[in-house]
Amino acid sequence: MKATPTTARRNELLAKKYELEKLIPDTIDPVAVAKLREDYRAILNELETYYFDEPVKQPNQ
Structure with missing residues (x-):
């Protein structure tokens, strides 16, 4: 799937x-x-604006 x-x-x-x-x-x-x-707070605030049905992919640790 293309982002x-x-x-x-x-x-x-x-x-x-x-x-x-x-x-x-x-x-x-x-x-x-x-x-x-x-x-960090600015990032969290912006992330709250996204509504997606697809799962969140975490980066490799």
Whole structure:
């Protein structure tokens, strides 16, 4: 199945979300953590706008 622009964007957001989930606990600088959490919230807000019947594909870990 070929990814449409919206599914491609959703998959891109999910990849960024998983990356931030790994970065936030390992970051020591409080200013950097605040920025990462702000980015994380923005990604979650955008992901809430997607409604798909297809399953979410998680990146290989």
